[in-house]
Amino acid sequence: MYEIRSSELLRKVMKDYFAGFKQAKKIAWCTSVGPVELLRSFGFEVYFPENHGALLGATRTAMDFIPESAKCGYSNHVCSYTTSDIGAYLKGESPLKKQYGLKGIPKPDLIVYNTNQCREVQDWFNFFAKEFNCPIAGIHPPRYADEVSKEEIALVVDQHKKIIPVCENTSGNKFDIDSFRHTLKLSKEATRLWQDVLKTSISSPAPLSFFDGVIHMGPIVVMRGTQQAKDYYSILLKELKENVQSKIGAVKNEQCRIFWEGMPIWGKIRMLSDLFVQNNTAVVASTYCSSWVFDEFDEKEPFESSALAYTKIFINRSEKAKMKILKNWLSEYKCDGILFHDTKTCFNNSNAKFGMPQRLKEETGIPYLVVEGDLCDLRFFSEGQSITKIETFIEQIERQKVRA
Numbered sequence: 489m490y491e492i493r494s495s496e497l498l499r500k501v502m503k504d505y506f507a508g509f510k511q512a513k514k515i516a517w518c519t520s521v522g523p524v525e526l527l528r529s530f531g532f533e534v535y536f537p538e539n540h541g542a543l544l545g546a547t548r549t550a551m552d553f554i555p556e557s558a559k560c561g562y563s564n565h566v567c568s569y570t571t572s573d574i575g576a577y578l579k580g581e582s583p584l585k586k587q588y589g590l591k592g593i594p595k596p597d598l599i600v601y602n603t604n605q606c607r608e609v610q611d612w613f614n615f616f617a618k619e620f621n622c623p624i625a626g627i628h629p630p631r632y633a634d635e636v637s638k639e640e641i642a643l644v645v646d647q648h649k650k651i652i653p654v655c656e657n658t659s660g661n662k663f664d665i666d667s668f669r670h671t672l673k674l675s676k677e678a679t680r681l682w683q684d685v686l687k688t689s690i691s692s693p694a695p696l697s698f699f700d701g702v703i704h705m706g707p708i709v710v711m712r713g714t715q716q717a718k719d720y721y722s723i724l725l726k727e728l729k730e731n732v733q734s735k736i737g738a739v740k741n742e743q744c745r746i747f748w749e750g751m752p753i754w755g756k757i758r759m760l761s762d763l764f765v766q767n768n769t770a771v772v773a774s775t776y777c778s779s780w781v782f783d784e785f786d787e788k789e790p791f792e793s794s795a796l797a798y799t800k801i802f803i804n805r806s807e808k809a810k811m812k813i814l815k816n817w818l819s820e821y822k823c824d825g826i827l828f829h830d831t832k833t834c835f836n837n838s839n840a841k842f843g844m845p846q847r848l849k850e851e852t853g854i855p856y857l858v859v860e861g862d863l864c865d866l867r868f869f870s871e872g873q874s875i876t877k878i879e880t881f882i883e884q885i886e887r888q889k890v891r892a
């Protein structure tokens with residue numbers, strides 16, 4: 489069985505990250521594509537509720553908690569990160585207790601969000617700001633952009649700057665541009681290494697599958713702006729490059745290469761990984777893992793480059809822009825097909841609802857499959873039906889390849 493040796497180091501890196509909350513002087517909560525570098529420059533330890541939501545999904549405990557938030561009026565059809573996280577809080581439970589020895593989720597001194605990914609984070613984070621009676625600040629960039637204009641960047645820069653007094657008051661530290669530049673530089677270096685890690689899977693056999701990627705992306709999500717994240721990806725990249733050299737891949741007999749569009753199905757990562765391996769198919773790239781590549785970070789222009797990088801993320805783009813990005817990835821990673829995960833409780837990260845798969849096929853000739861499911865709520869995922877659909881899809885691709 490294929491194993492990435494760095495996984496052991498990853499466990500330690502993540503353990504150390506969570507241990508940091510035990511002695512933290514000040515804690516800020518942040519959305520996963522929020523302005524973490526700015527927060528870290530004030531000395532905050534930064535906690536990410538979405539990471540907690542993913543943990544609830546991966547440990548399959550989400551299902552125990554979603555009904556709790558439904559009792560408070562949160563619909564079962566809104567983001568299951570939100571409903572499982574709120575439900576876990578209401579029940580006083582968290583996998584962080586068992587896995588990392590914390591007493592529960594870290595208590596925030598400040599909560600910051602960016603609606604670049606969705607408006608749900610605003611509702612979710614406001615619930616907690618009220619619960620913990622702490623300040624909350626938001627960035628509200630323009631949404632669904634074709635391209636991001638200079639005027640739009642200026643608007644978002646202004647919103648970043650408005651957060652500074654709130655950070656100063658809460659942290660007790662004055663804003664220091666050099667500290668911000670330094671944090672952004674570390675973040676830039678880590679994100680470039682992460683991009684290189686993902687790009688090792690352009691090679692065949694691919695040394696990193698989507699299912700490995702969603703595990704190894706932990707530090708780039710929660711530790712951007714730290715030396716530890718940068719160091720981790722240097723080590724992982726070295727190992728994966730060696731595997732490319734030795735032609736060792738995640739799938740031994742790689743016959744077919746698939747792109748995964750949309751969210752992971754956290755409670756079914758292992759099952760899906762095994763299914764693709766059994767079918768000699770590598771899931772070589774994804775929009776999800778690529779969402780934490782921020783090419784534009786530039787410490788010389790920390791505000792402008794952060795505003796640009798965080799506004800032009802894939803999820804915040806128009807269909808025209810998304811199609812262009814997807815076409816490039818499909819070609820770069822030499823994909824034979826694309827799987828759209830139609831995520832029931834996150835329409836923001838589901839691109840299969842308005843005909844994009846069909847239009848993409850018309851333009852590229854690349855076959856697609858739509859699988860219905862969810863990030864955390866497994867009531868929306870039919871395992872048997874999905875296995876049949878995926879296996880049939882792979883067979884069709886292989887038949888087409890033979891004919892060609």
Ligand code: SF4
Binds near residue numbers: 570606607
């Ligand atoms: S992008 Fe989707 S999954 Fe992520 S927080 Fe927003 S609604 Fe939830």
